[in-house]
Amino acid sequence: xxxxxxxxxxxxxxxxxxxxxxxxxxxxxxxxxxxxxxxxxxxxxxxxxxxxxxxxxxxxxxxxxxxxxxxxxxxxxxxxxxxxxxxxxxxxxxxxxxxxxxxxxxxxxxxxxxxxxxxxxxxxxxxxxxxxxxxxxxxxxxxxxxxxxxxxxxxxxxxxxxxxxxxxxxxxxxxxxxxxxxxxxxxxxxxxxxxxxxxxxxxxxxxxxxxxxxxxxxxxxxxxxxxxxxxxxxxxxxxxxxxxxxxxxxxxxxxxxxxxxxxxxxxxxxxxxxxxxxxxxxxxxxxxxxxxxxxxxxxxxxxxxxxxxxxxxxxxxxxxxxxxxxxxxxxxxxxxxxxxxxxxxxxxxxxxxxxxxxxxxxxxxxxxxxxxxxxxxxxxxxxxxxxxxxxxxxxxxxxxxxxxxxxxxxxxxxxxxxxxxxxxxxxxxxxxxxxxxxxxxxxxxxxxxxxxxxxxxxxxxxxxxxxxxxxxxxxxxxxxxxxxxxxxxxxxxxxxxxxxxxxxxxxxxxxxxxxxxxxxxxxxxxxxxxxxxxxxxxxxxxxxxxxxxxxxxxxxxxxxxxxxxxxxxxxxxxxxxxxxxxxxxxxxxxxxxxxxxxxxxxxxxxxxxxxxxxxxxxxxxxxxxxxxxxxxxxxxxxxxxxxxxxxxxxxxxxxxxxxxxxxxxxxxxxxxxxxxxxxxxxxxxxxxxxxxxxxxxxxxxxxxxxxxxxxxxxxxxxxxxxxxxxxxxxxxxxxxxxxxxxxxxxxxxxxxxxxxxxxxxxxxxxxxxxxxxxxxxxxxxxxxxxxxxxxxxxxxxxxxxxxxxxxxxxxxxxxxxxxxxxxxxxxxxxxxxxxxxxxxxxxxxxxxxxxxxxxxxxxxxxxxxxxxxxxxxxxxxxxxxxxxxxxxxxxxxxxxxxxxxxxxxxxxxxxxxxxxxxxxxxxxxxxxxxxxxxxxxxxxxxx
Numbered sequence: 018x019x020x021x022x023x024x025x026x027x028x029x030x031x032x033x034x035x036x037x038x039x040x041x042x043x044x045x046x047x048x049x050x051x052x053x054x055x056x057x058x059x060x061x062x063x064x065x066x067x068x069x070x071x072x073x074x075x076x077x078x079x080x081x082x083x084x085x086x087x088x089x090x091x092x093x094x095x096x097x098x099x100x101x102x103x104x105x106x107x108x109x110x111x112x113x114x115x116x117x118x119x120x121x122x123x124x125x126x127x128x129x130x131x132x133x134x135x136x137x138x139x140x141x142x143x144x145x146x147x148x149x150x151x152x153x154x155x156x157x158x159x160x161x162x163x164x165x166x167x168x169x170x171x172x173x174x175x176x177x178x179x180x181x182x183x184x185x186x187x188x189x190x191x192x193x194x195x196x197x198x199x200x201x202x203x204x205x206x207x208x209x210x211x212x213x214x215x216x217x218x219x220x221x222x223x224x225x226x227x228x229x230x231x232x233x234x235x236x237x238x239x240x241x242x243x244x245x246x247x248x249x250x251x252x253x254x255x256x257x258x259x260x261x262x263x264x265x266x267x268x269x270x271x272x273x274x275x276x277x278x279x280x281x282x283x284x285x286x287x288x289x290x291x292x293x294x295x296x297x298x299x300x301x302x303x304x305x306x307x308x309x310x311x312x313x314x315x316x317x318x319x320x321x322x323x324x325x326x327x328x329x330x331x332x333x334x335x336x337x338x339x340x341x342x343x344x345x346x347x348x349x350x351x352x353x354x355x356x357x358x359x360x361x362x363x364x365x366x367x368x369x370x371x372x373x374x375x376x377x378x379x380x381x382x383x384x385x386x387x388x389x390x391x392x393x394x395x396x397x398x399x400x401x402x403x404x405x406x407x408x409x410x411x412x413x414x415x416x417x418x419x420x421x422x423x424x425x426x427x428x429x430x431x432x433x434x435x436x437x438x439x440x441x442x443x444x445x446x447x448x449x450x451x452x453x454x455x456x457x458x459x460x461x462x463x464x465x466x467x468x469x470x471x472x473x474x475x476x477x478x479x480x481x482x483x484x485x486x487x488x489x490x491x492x493x494x495x496x497x498x499x500x501x502x503x504x505x506x507x508x509x510x511x512x513x514x515x516x517x518x519x520x521x522x523x524x525x526x527x528x529x530x531x532x533x534x535x536x537x538x539x540x541x542x543x544x545x546x547x548x549x550x551x552x553x554x555x556x557x558x559x560x561x562x563x564x565x566x567x568x569x570x571x572x573x574x575x576x577x578x579x580x581x582x583x584x585x586x587x588x589x590x591x592x593x594x595x596x597x598x599x600x601x602x603x604x605x606x607x608x609x610x611x612x613x614x615x616x617x618x619x620x621x622x623x624x625x626x627x628x629x630x631x632x633x634x635x636x637x638x639x640x641x642x643x644x645x646x647x648x649x650x651x652x653x654x655x656x657x658x659x660x661x662x663x664x665x666x667x668x669x670x671x672x673x674x675x676x677x678x679x680x681x682x683x684x685x686x687x688x689x690x691x692x693x694x695x696x697x698x699x700x701x702x703x704x705x706x707x708x709x710x711x712x713x714x715x716x717x718x719x720x721x722x723x724x725x726x727x728x729x730x731x732x733x734x735x736x737x738x739x740x741x742x743x744x745x746x747x748x749x750x751x752x753x754x755x756x757x758x759x760x761x762x763x764x765x766x767x768x769x770x771x772x773x774x775x776x777x778x779x780x781x782x783x784x785x786x787x788x789x790x791x792x793x794x795x796x797x798x799x800x801x802x803x804x805x806x807x808x809x810x811x812x813x814x815x816x817x818x819x820x821x822x823x824x825x826x827x828x829x830x831x832x833x834x835x836x837x838x839x840x841x842x843x844x845x846x847x848x849x850x851x852x853x854x855x856x857x858x859x860x861x862x863x864x865x866x867x868x869x870x871x872x873x874x875x876x877x878x879x880x881x882x883x884x885x886x887x888x889x890x891x892x893x894x895x896x897x898x899x900x901x902x903x904x905x906x907x908x909x910x911x912x913x914x915x916x917x918x919x920x921x922x923x924x925x926x927x928x929x930x931x932x933x934x935x936x937x938x939x940x941x942x943x944x945x946x947x948x949x950x951x952x953x954x955x956x957x958x959x960x
Contacts, residue, residue, distance in 0.1 A: 120241065120636045121145035122949065124231045124626050125454055125589020125606040128223065133592020133602040135456035136164065136220040137228060137623060139464050140213045140604015141588030142452045144232040144291070144627025144686065147209075148240050148284055148679045149635040151661070152249045152471050152644055153540065153862060154450040156290070156685065156697075157478070157485040157706075159208035159516075160466035161354045161749035162216060162603065163337050163523040163732050165855045167459030170531045172348035172743025174337035174732030174751065177212025178516040179205035179488040180330060180794075182721030184321040187510040189716065190494045197494070199256075201320030201715020203474040203487035205517075206330050206725035209466065211694040213604040214299035215332045215727050217620055220460070220600020223592040226690045228605025229295035229624010231588040232679075233686055236288035236482075236631010239281025239678030242664070242671020246282075246641015250275035250662040250670025253471055253648020257658035262477040262709065263484075266661015266679070267645075267652040272668020275649040278642030280664035281634035282677020287482030288631035289684005290702065295624030296690045302697010303327045307688050308722050310480040311697060311706015318476060318713025326721015327698030327707075329514075333401070333728005333796075335746035338755035338808055340413050341736010342367055342557065342762040345534060345856065345879055348734045348741060349524040349755050350465075352400040352795045353748005355546045355868035356733040357412040357807030358785035359522045360744070361756015362390045362550040362872045363737070364418030364813025365784055365820055366765045369425065369777025370558050370876065373768015377916025378427045378822050380775015380894060382764065383554070384572055384903045384922055385425040385825045387547050387782010387869055387896025389816055390757055392437035392832025394897065395790005396803060398508030399516045400747040401728070403798005405508070405791065411806015412756030412788045413735055414813050415763070418781075421816015422764050425780035427773050430825015430920040434901045437832015438787045449521065449540040449862035452606050454589050455855065455937035455945055461533045462603035463523035463860035465540065465745075465867060471648055476713045477657030480705030481688075481697075482631075482681025484658070485715075491517035508793035508800070514724065515794040520545040520865040522744055522754035524553075526857030526875060526940075529739035534940040535563075535885065536858010537874040539950070541932025543865010544573045544904065546750050546789075547782045547895035548932030550757040550872015552859070554778055555883045555891040556940065557737075558765040558876050562884010563938045563948045565891050566877030571931060572779060572894010572917070572924075573866055573904030588626035595622070624690030631683030634676025640952075641677075645670035698722040728796075735808050737762060737879060740856055747795040750868040752807040757785045757872040759813035764820065765880050772916040773822045778876070779896045779903060779922070780820040782869050786897035787832035789868075825920050827901045834898050856939050857885075861950075863932030869895045870932030878940050885938030886948040893931060906931060 125142035133141070139162070147155035154160075159179040165172050182205070190197040197203050217225055242250075250257065250267055254275045257263045266284060269276050276282050293301055301307045308327045315322045337348040338356035342363060349356030369382040396408055411417040431437070449467040456462075467486070468474075474487035492515075493505035509518050520543050526535040537552060539545040548571055555566035589606030597605075605623035637645075645652065645662055649670050652658045661679060664671050671677050688696050696702045703722040710717045732743040733751035737758060744751030760781045765774060791803055806812040826832070859874055861867040870893060877888035894905045902923040905914055909926075918924050933950035 287682010291686005294689010331726010335730005355750010398793005400795005
């Protein structure tokens with residue numbers, strides 16, 4: 018790094034060194050020079066008030082600012098040439114929060130500034146994201162959270178995913194598949210609110226209500242409609258207009274169109290709900306009047322959720338999927354998450370993607386790994402219902418990864434899913450949102466949240482302002498074979514209380530001393546796992562920094578406070594500054610994103626920022642603007658969405674610069690903050706929501722809410738060299754992530770070609786997703802042996818031996834896939850570290866591509882020398898075995914793609930944005946660096 022500066026620069030540099038613990042540097046201009054990168058830093062942001070000077074424009078901000086005198090020119094001579102650099106900033110902090118939307122990272126950051134914990138920041142950010150990314154997540158959904166407890170040097174995994182109502186049956190959608198996607202029956206028992214509460218109880222530091230304040234204010238003033246949200250609203254306008262409960266907030270009454278970029282989308286009812294939750298905690302939802310009202314609403318819409326479902330719902334604390342890669346240890350999501358698949362992919366790729374292989378070989382190996390991984394995915398499910406221990410052991414076994422490596426050929430692939438062992442298919446998950454947070458005490462939180470597909474069930478509770486999930490669509494349905502004629506995966510069939518398989522892989526990587534090196538996760542449905550896997554590969558093994566790894570073009574094959582918004586990250590950060598714990602920060606961030614159990618802050622404090630955000634409105638960014646516009650017909654057709662997403666003055670969706678307000682959600686948050694989650698799961702709020710869901714044909718009733726329980730589990734924990742990774746247990750995909758990393762750990766040396774690098778990654782993905790079809794809710798399926806495999810070095814070695822640098826198979830059965838599982842959809846993720854010893858906090862939003870996105874981020878950050886921004890920015894590919902195609906991001910290296918095509922990979926380009934990774938890392942860069950994916954216009958905040 019050569020630094021050139023003038024006299025003014027020297028003065029400024031001395032000031033920067035003196036105040037390096039306080040400053041946040043914002044990169045506002047990037048120029049690419051010949052072989053060099055020139056970063057022109059024009060603004061230094063400190064606490065207080067500030068103006069951002071972008072070109073000739075200025076925008077007032079609540080942060081104090083010191084204007085830059087002259088330019089500070091930094092020339093970075095890279096050992097590798099980054100072909101693509103996004104506009105997303107690479108934040109460099111001591112502690113950080115990353116969010117998927119530009120408004121929510123600041124929320125998490127504000128929590129950290131108030132000395133809130135990592136969990137405080139994460140919750141506040143997620144609350145904000147629920148308002149800013151209302152199409153992907155919110156209080157009506159669920160999440161998976163991986164926590165690194167720096168004080169006790171342990172990782173935990175929290176499963177707060179939605180569960181099937183007590184009246185649900187495995188054949189309830191046979192003959193009526195659309196009912197799983199839209200309406201009351203599509204709604205599963207939400208776990209978001211109780212998950213926040215339980216996480217806060219255990220790890221919160223700030224008062225619970227404080228976490229809600231920013232988002233409540235945002236709901237009232239209106240969230241700014243971004244270009245992305247505007248496009249989403251436009252795309253879904255038909256659905257929105259046809260559903261009055263959505264149209265009420267998403268349709269601009271003046272224009273009768275969805276809100277457009279620049280509009281402000283207000284959520285007054287949600288603001289009131291947040292006020293109640295902030296005051297009464299989760300009990301008002303699960304055991305109180307709020308829950309009673311919600312249940313009545315759900316039932317009035319045909320839903321089957323009742324108050325007993327809310328009252329019986331429990332979160333689950335588990336051990337994460339943990340694996341070792343050199344000196345690093347990765348902790349990722351246990352089932353129903355895809356941490357075992359991620360671990361499998363990385364185990365396979367570890368010794369396959371060295372720096373001396375060609376780019377073509379690199380990508381061929383990546384794709385084959387993806388295909389093997391997704392073949393395993395069809396065998397996974399909720400390990401409370403399905404026995405997955407053997408498969409998990411295989412997917413996390415180095416020996417099994419070596420077996421798969423031996424099957425990966427650099428100049429050959431198969432397009433028969435059965436070649437990779439796929440015998441059944443699993444539905445692919447969809448939209449998600451992700452938040453990563455790093456807090457001052459060294460603890461970290463990586464959390465991914467979702468309501469599944471765009472706007473979930475397309476139903477908004479009028480009593481609470483909450484948009485309900487359609488998570489029932491993530492279960493497999495009997496007698497519905499996929500396009501390859503593969504039968505659906507029995508491990509993912511509907512059972513009362515069961516949670517569907519998810520691609521979420523909220524991941525934290527620590528070194529042998531317990532210091533966090535990487536916090537990563539992704540949004541993006543079924544492409545989450547491959548996106549994370551690619552980010553890890555690029556960051557760990559390819560020499561990319563975290564931005565390069567995230568920006569890198571990606572391929573996907575599925576034989577598919579770092580938060581995904583600036584305001585929410587600031588909420589989480591403010592909780593840490595209030596001396597809240599990591600959990601306090603995570604809950605407050607998640608509340609913000611969606612608009613937990615030793616806590617230091619009152620429950621209601623966590624809601625305060627997001628309640629404020631709901632009331633004041635969250636600023637629309639390009640991502641939201643685009644998504645709103647793309648969904649405008651659906652939004653207009655669904656009145657409950659149109660109410661908040663349509664600008665009444667223009668009759669179109671809110672646009673960039675607008676503030677999208679969620680007043681009803683704000684009120685809901687207030688009630689939950691006051692009465693806790695019980696008001697939703699056991700109270701009047703739940704009753705009203707149940708009525709709404711049932712009114713739309715849903716089957717959730719109050720018994721479903723009462724009976725819903727989050728699950729505290731040990732996260733999936735594994736070693737990566739001197740680091741330990743803790744990631745999501747089932748029903749998350751931490752097993753899959755662990756499996757990917759286990760497999761790839763020894764086969765991605767720095768000296769392999771880029772072609773070999775990617776071929777090994779793809780093959781690992783394929784093996785991983787083959788195992789994913791076997792996973793499910795481990796309370797309903799025996800998965801112990803599978804879990805042991807997916808986290809075992811011996812099994813990873815087996816897989817490594819099956820990976821060929823010049824060969825692939827297009828038969829899912831070759832990779833061992835026996836069923837098909839649904840593709841999960843949009844989520845939100847939060848990662849938090851509050852000790853400074855965590856090495857990596859990472860996760861993603863984005864459905865099925867979460868696991869691969871997180872895996873790639875870890876690979877690039879840990880094994881390829883990338884900074885966290887390089888790893889996140891790196892172009893990605895994804896393979897989840899089913900469908901048997903390799904999906905690459907636009908502008909992915911053509912030379913690599915041509916090589917992979919020559920091996921007979923079926924190459925196509927992403928139809929959407931894939932996964933959005935949010936990560937905090939101390940790897941390959943001094944201090945703490947945080948990056949949120951440019952793919953969804955995320956943001957970072959820190960101090």
